[in-house]
Amino acid sequence: MPQDIDESFVALPLRALADAALARARALGAEHADFRFERVRDAAWRLRDARLSSSSDTTDTGYAVRVVHGGAWGFASGVELTMDAAARVAGQAVAMAKLSAKVTAAAGSEEQGPRSASPEGRWWETGGRVELAAEPVHADRTWVSSYEINPFHVPDKDKIALLAEWSGRLLAAEGVSHADASLLAVQENKFYADTAGTTTTQQRVRLHPELTAVAVDPESGEFDSMRTLAPPVGRGWEYLTGTGWDWDAELAEIPSLLAEKMRAPGVQAGTYDLVIDPSNLWLTIHESIGHATELDRALGYEAAYAGTSFATFDKLGSLKYGSEVMHVTGDRTAEHGLATIGYDDEGVAGQSWDLVRDGTLVGYQLDRRIAKRCGFERSNGCAYADSPSHVPVQRMANVSLRPAAGGPSTRELIGAVERGLYLVGDRSWSIDQQRYNFQFTAQRAFRIENGQLAGQVRDFAYQATTTDFWGSMEAVGGPQTYVLGGAVNCGKAQPAQVAAVSHGCPSALFRGVTILNTAQEAGR
Template structure:
């Protein structure tokens, strides 16, 4: 590829963002172009024919064009603009019941045919060590189909000046509101992916994602203390229409404003500066047991780490341990049919079709039609996340459609779907939930976290913390983190707000595998209450 070293953003401290930079640098106008579908089908057919001629019982071809733009700013200056394009073909085959994979950036018919032959040769070599043949769940070919993220405005077609002007306005507004430093960024992604297989599918998909992270810092010049507040608008599977400076957001109890289908980055920067300044004056939390009211801007990360990763089937089986370890949620717990992952208020589901989510596609990278399925139903563990060659392990007749590769040059494998907490079934607002809390903490925004290699013991921080006493928010507090054991935590869930409060957070660069790959995934929820959770004081913990 063409895979570059991670670019570490300067000044990010312990929470440094790592930017995966792919492909070759290109001019911005190249990002707005597409490949001809007929040409891609012709190329794919060459690969399919070459693979089957050389002994493949199955073959799939992914022709990918991956486009990315990063616009990085600080205060009154643009630090970097990066436009990248990566193009090529990945070919996966089964020969003698064994996988083989090869990739090429050569788009000539000869180059593609050679890569297909190489994939079959690799499979034949691997088959000498294969003890059990690959079992693929059946997939019915769909012929020629196409799908596109339902965007209003293609981010890649927006002039660079307009993007820079937005970020400069964001930075200026934050500085005027009291920030000492601000870093703001736009991450824009377009994956143009063509999939073909010997099952008879020829699928063209055009996937768009957008993220606008920022970090606002304020300093008490008398003491040298500083506080930060990051953005409360998460990444989305949308076009540039997501960045709408007319959006008023959603006002929460305590005064914070969060965002749903549109993100006003300027207003959020102003609020971030003021709230970070308030952090400097906020009282430090007293450690102890509290009832926690967790906003979706915070809860998405807890879901990601304590549900999404441990219910990936390859981790459960011990086939995968990179980045996130294996899993406490072993097969015997699922087989018992009564393992209480959470309380009866908790239904957690996997989904690849929810509109505006980062993981939304019509077909996964194995050509499987995507959908939704329950992982935890009314508190009981009922399923995992599995792909075509794993489905038989669970007795499934078909894949769940959660296979993905982050590049044409990497082989596709099982990745986390959008994993979300279902909204409460009875009407309940955030304000009504807080009214019933006697001694609690309201947490907004994601922060630092730590979790063990079994996804069992964990600790989570946040962005904003508000004390709740006798059903009332009393004051903003600081230095809060809570500790959990995954099943105990989800069994402590006593209430979930209804669908009116349902919102998404997500991860733009979720790492897995070796060699490592990243994927983008959303997690939805309404605000939820968890009773009797242990809270520590992070300032005291750090000494």
């Protein structure tokens, strides 16, 4: 059932504040101005052994004005809900743009040269005026994410009771020494208006529930843990009551899987074929594709903090990213996706597009400035700010590996392996600043012998370069294996910002991947 925008948000003087700010920016000669009002509420509950250990409930409310004046950016934010204050913030943004223009000129910034993607041209590294790609006007639009029950309409005691009951199930099982439970709930409201005439009002809800069982061997002191595979989602409270995930089934199997893991032998290092479950593969997609195809990063704008990318702009259309079965999309429209929006923080409508097609790099994630600067007709809607006090930056869409129509089941992929591993659940990871050399572990690894699962192993990690890894992908599963995973804590930018993003993928088969024994590597 479609939900309405929270009445207490739309009752705020959103348009009056926007009108005052935009009128002042125009009067001061801004070439472009946008106004963004945000109210972001996030709440979290943590339980230790079925008892509440901490909780929080915070709301961040305010507005921001961003301008282009004299070919330079200006930005300012405020919290006072008066027309005079909004106009004053707009004036501060224009003053900041004027200062930025002076700094750029003093640094000897060159004008943008001919548009060439050749390494010699490297025109995108020069300075030049800030210009934005054209965007259709979207007047008086509203959008609400797909959910049934707003989690903030559910009493806290009911949330805590459910987490405690689930924790009790884990604690009652043989071999479980401790149980941790947590829930994060977020409601994000945004109002956007710009001098072109776009006005949008939006509401997004997301949840991240998580339970972890811990086993401790009292004799040896050895311990391990196992966590639920349920991903964070753009859903409401219904997610915890059976819509979109079978919590009863997962909680029932965790204790026995953890007990088996405690007894499992260490992996024998070597080369293996891998069948990787979506619960693990989503993170490899995030780190080796999602970040690598952010065009601001590929152009070097994030080098000082988040790093660069091996997938540089001169390789667009030619870089062999992976095998021919590799089809990856960027998507701001996927139902229940954490990065799904109606309109981004530059007034750009949500879209879906190809990043990698038939194994070749064919696209990037863009905002309006980068799109214009690099010769694209328009942005694909990847501007986002996590707070009214932060400027929008280019952020990740839902980046997903597409399944094969009529493709195999996970069981059929396992059946195609003589000697290998089946990896389930994300755990630790490491990747270099160019998103090229990496190492990932998993919560669970099952030996595959002659097409059959043959028990768990421990102390494993898979290691590769990005192109070698995706080049070794022989097959992807069908739609029945596809799961939308993701994270709520993707970091980027200075000052640092956090964004939530989903990554869908099917199970997939990789041939000849290096497996390390992490205990041996650590000298244990």
